[in-house]
Amino acid sequence: MVRKSGSTKLKRQKAPKFWDIKRKSSQFILSPRPGPYSKTKCYPLGIVLRDILHLSSTASETKQILNSGQIMVDRVVRRDMRFGVGLMDIIEITTSKKAYRLIPKGLELLNPVETKENMSKLVKITSKTTIKGGKIQYGFHDGKSLISDNGDISVGDVCLVTLPDLKIDQHIKFDTGCFVLVIQGENAGKIGRVEEIKNGMFSLPKRVVLTFDEKTVELPVELIMPVGVDKPVLEVLVIE
Incomplete structure (x- = not known):
């Protein structure tokens, strides 16, 4: 029988750097299935449930939770352990009525959704x-x-x-003055205001100059995401 996709395993040492996992507990870890995100920009749903939310302790327990239909991603029931979840996705646990948004914010990756923002x-x-x-x-x-x-x-x-x-x-609209979220790199999770947008050149991508924490940085537009004009539109992103 022909395999549907690549290996289901991934060496823990080779897992993306943003994965919040123990690197030396075992040799292999679950690999995300090809889907909406590239492997370097998502988590397998099973790893989120077991290693981040700690809803289970083994792969077998995780499968039971998923097969029972308790987990929704973006309001759709998902049963695949390898299903990739990424930026801004909402993971809901129907039995406890808890919801989490996958977004970098400080040291947290999954942030609770307390209101109807789910x-x-x-x-x-x-x-x-x-x-x-x-x-x-x-x-x-x-x-x-x-x-x-x-x-x-x-x-x-x-x-x-x-x-x-x-x-x-x-x-x-992505324009000067809007608020943006840095989604990758050492400044991931920071909220800043766009001061200038620089057009790309042959050897240089389109960049944005933004300010946050009383400093100014210049980043490629691929590393940022607009989140509001006068203020971030989601409660979890509002600067306190």
């Missing part, structure tokens, strides 16, 4: 295509897509959508 998600526009009928198809950072009549949204902008129907509630 029905909302920020998605970054990564592609924009005109299709049959003159409609626009937008591709999001999490692999989802949406067909719309609204052509005013640009690649790099962010939309606040409702789950699971992906209805656009708010459009956040």
